[in-house]
Amino acid sequence: MPGNVSLSDKDRRDLKRFALEMSLVLAAGMGVVLLLPALLRLVPAQSFVWFLINLSPISIIFLAIWVGVRNDRRSDEYQRNLQRRAIYIAFFGTGIVTFAYGLLEMTGMPRLSMLNVWLVMTVMWVAGWCAVGLQEHWKRNLGHG
Amino acid sequence: MDKFTKRITRTYWLELGAAIALYTVFIFTVMPNLHRFEVLWQRSALALLPMVPFILGMIAIFRHFRRMDEFQRAQAFEVISIASAGTMFLTFGYGFLEIAGWPQISMFWVWMTMGALWFITNQIYRLFGRHHP
Numbered sequence: 001m002p003g004n005v006s007l008s009d010k011d012r013r014d015l016k017r018f019a020l021e022m023s024l025v026l027a028a029g030m031g032v033v034l035l036l037p038a039l040l041r042l043v044p045a046q047s048f049v050w051f052l053i054n055l056s057p058i059s060i061i062f063l064a065i066w067v068g069v070r071n072d073r074r075s076d077e078y079q080r081n082l083q084r085r086a087i088y089i090a091f092f093g094t095g096i097v098t099f100a101y102g103l104l105e106m107t108g109m110p111r112l113s114m115l116n117v118w119l120v121m122t123v124m125w126v127a128g129w130c131a132v133g134l135q136e137h138w139k140r141n142l143g144h145g
Numbered sequence: 146m147d148k149f150t151k152r153i154t155r156t157y158w159l160e161l162g163a164a165i166a167l168y169t170v171f172i173f174t175v176m177p178n179l180h181r182f183e184v185l186w187q188r189s190a191l192a193l194l195p196m197v198p199f200i201l202g203m204i205a206i207f208r209h210f211r212r213m214d215e216f217q218r219a220q221a222f223e224v225i226s227i228a229s230a231g232t233m234f235l236t237f238g239y240g241f242l243e244i245a246g247w248p249q250i251s252m253f254w255v256w257m258t259m260g261a262l263w264f265i266t267n268q269i270y271r272l273f274g275r276h277h278p
Contacts, residue, residue: 046246054245058238065230084222088210091229092203095256100196102253106179107188111249115240118233 011079018071025067029060061118082132089128094121149214157209164202171195224270228262235262 036053043049072083097120105111146154175194182188210221235258243249 051242051245054241055238057241058234061230061234061237087222087226087229088207091225091259092206094229094232095203095259096196096200098252098255099199100193102251102256103192103195104189105251105253106176107185107192111251113240113243113249114236114255115243117236117240117252117255121229121233 010076014071014074014079017074018067021067021070022064025060025063028063029057032057032060082129082136085132086125086128089131090121090125093124093127097124150217153209153212156212157205160205160208161202164198164205167201168195168198171198220270220274224263224266227266228259231262231266232259 036057039053040050043053072080075083094117098117101109101112172195175191179188179192182191210218213221232255236255239247239250
């Protein structure tokens, strides 16, 4: 029954905290990316500082990984198992998608920016979470648990 | 290496090796004949054929994970997390360098990066990580 899949208080608190931290990081990321063109105009093109400014959005990835690690530390064995399955789907799914596109490039499809890769990874991760969530839901509600 | 690990590792390399062999056959038969097909969808379908052994290889990896014990599985997961984060970091960084004028490279580099990071992290774990109890 639907009542069986409710989250515990701890789950809810952890999820809220993770969502808050991740939103802050993403907001900071948006800020950095929006400010980037203005910052780049301040320094001479192709200079060392210019390259550093260009690479500055990487810091957001570090922050996002840190938030992920913090979330992982808070979670229990069960949650970690779900997380593990979602990350496997993200890793191998991204492998499949980028490999397939690499093959299509040979038939004449245009080369795409590497900035698309983390988008694919993130989408695959969310898809992984949905798949894992659905699987758990079925397990509990269809009596295979 | 204990008996159990030896046994599952042998099965793993047998399955993965078969997938890699099949992949090599596909690449050498499909890719040189690609230009013979004029219609885009036919060419695309043919180009995607090596996906079959690629996915078979992934199934071999998943089967290997299933056979592992709890400790090995936890370690395999840590390695994959590190490889994922590293790939995200490298592709994201390269994306910004592209804006700075670096050439756009093939998407093939992504899974090669993933594979390389996975292999390197695995070796580091094997040499310096906690060992099987």
